[in-house]
Amino acid sequence: MKVSIDDLGQRLNACDAGSLPKIILLNGSEPLLVEEALDQTRRTLNKLGYTERIKYQAEAGFDWSALSGVGQAMSLFAERRILELRVPKSLGTAGTKAIVEYCNNLPQDDILVIIMPLLDKRQRSAKWFKTLDAISWVVDGYEISAQHFPRWVKQRFQSRALRLESGVAELLAEQTEGNVLAAAQEIDKLQVLATDGAVTLELLQHSLADQARFDVYALTDAALLGDFNRVLRIKGRLQSEGVEPVILVWSLVREIRTLAAISASEQMGQARGQLFKQYRVWSKRESLVSAALNRLNAQQWAMALERVAHLDQTVKGQRYDGVGDVWFQIEQLCAQMCAVTACHTAAQ
Numbered sequence: 001m002k003v004s005i006d007d008l009g010q011r012l013n014a015c016d017a018g019s020l021p022k023i024i025l026l027n028g029s030e031p032l033l034v035e036e037a038l039d040q041t042r043r044t045l046n047k048l049g050y051t052e053r054i055k056y057q058a059e060a061g062f063d064w065s066a067l068s069g070v071g072q073a074m075s076l077f078a079e080r081r082i083l084e085l086r087v088p089k090s091l092g093t094a095g096t097k098a099i100v101e102y103c104n105n106l107p108q109d110d111i112l113v114i115i116m117p118l119l120d121k122r123q124r125s126a127k128w129f130k131t132l133d134a135i136s137w138v139v140d141g142y143e144i145s146a147q148h149f150p151r152w153v154k155q156r157f158q159s160r161a162l163r164l165e166s167g168v169a170e171l172l173a174e175q176t177e178g179n180v181l182a183a184a185q186e187i188d189k190l191q192v193l194a195t196d197g198a199v200t201l202e203l204l205q206h207s208l209a210d211q212a213r214f215d216v217y218a219l220t221d222a223a224l225l226g227d228f229n230r231v232l233r234i235k236g237r238l239q240s241e242g243v244e245p246v247i248l249v250w251s252l253v254r255e256i257r258t259l260a261a262i263s264a265s266e267q268m269g270q271a272r273g274q275l276f277k278q279y280r281v282w283s284k285r286e287s288l289v290s291a292a293l294n295r296l297n298a299q300q301w302a303m304a305l306e307r308v309a310h311l312d313q314t315v316k317g318q319r320y321d322g323v324g325d326v327w328f329q330i331e332q333l334c335a336q337m338c339a340v341t342a343c344h345t346a347a348q
């Protein structure tokens with residue numbers, strides 16, 4: 001059964017030892033959120049009498065028989081135990097068999113907590129997951145999107161019983177965008193600095209170090225979404241940090257080539273869903289790619305492809321058009337992807 005990571009604490013607190021699931025699967029792409037969910041689970045289970053904890057790390061060479069063995073062995077120290085199984089990558093064949101076997105022979109007084117990276121669509125369709133899902137809680141810790149990041153920051157402040165001056169949550173979200181750990185650390189620092197729990201803009205500005213985490217993929221995603229203001233901000237950051245334009249252009253070439261191909265095929269009557277599978281568009285990126293396809297038609301994506309091909313030659317020193325520096329050309333290309341008119345001028 002799926003349980004939201006935000007609702008996990010409430011669900012745990014509503015249970016007694018007899019109504020808890022025998023397996024809890026914590027998975028996610030944000031390590032901080034997964035670790036906090038794990039800490040919350042430990043605390044609640046401890047209160048319910050699960051005082052012994054046995055930890056396993058399922059790395060290369062891990063003996064999966066240990067998992068079934070511990071379930072059959074009596075505890076020497078406590079009646080109830082937490083079995084923590086960390087899986088850094090994937091379960092593998094031996095691991096999936098062991099999980100299915102464990103699900104079919106659940107120990108009476110143990111709770112198995114599995115910690116994994118975010119599961120993909122293929123894993124969620126596998127037999128082992130369906131067997132586990134039927135009897136367990138599956139807690140997903142998805143990456144927080146730029147759109148939802150300010151709300152997450154505000155909720156984080158509220159969970160620390162801090163009172164905010166208007167604009168505080170929005171400013172912190174802007175300055176730490178994409179970096180959950182940096183935002184959490186900043187909020188913890190403000191909790192110490194705040195007088196009587198009040199966080200003002202002045203206090204935040206004095207405390208804040210700009211820790212926003214941007215990379216070439218963030219700029220590409222912003223262009224796909226059509227958010228040109230965010231494109232400009234990320235572009236400015238990358239440029240100031242001395243990122244080589246060739247890396248950014250490589251990312252844009254890859255995305256635009258795929259978009260041009262999908263758009264052309266779609267114009268000829270092929271289904272978008274089938275094309276996403278053909279061009280290996282991940283499910284978590286389908287909304288981004290769809291937004292871009294809905295914004296420009298096949299001819300416009302063909303023009304964007306021609307433009308980015310020329311830009312690729314420029315950054316490699318194979319071409320010079322005399323239309324401004326490379327960063328300016330990147331800006332103009334992204335404006336075309338966003339379907340806006342860029343009014344910036346090339347650097348002199």
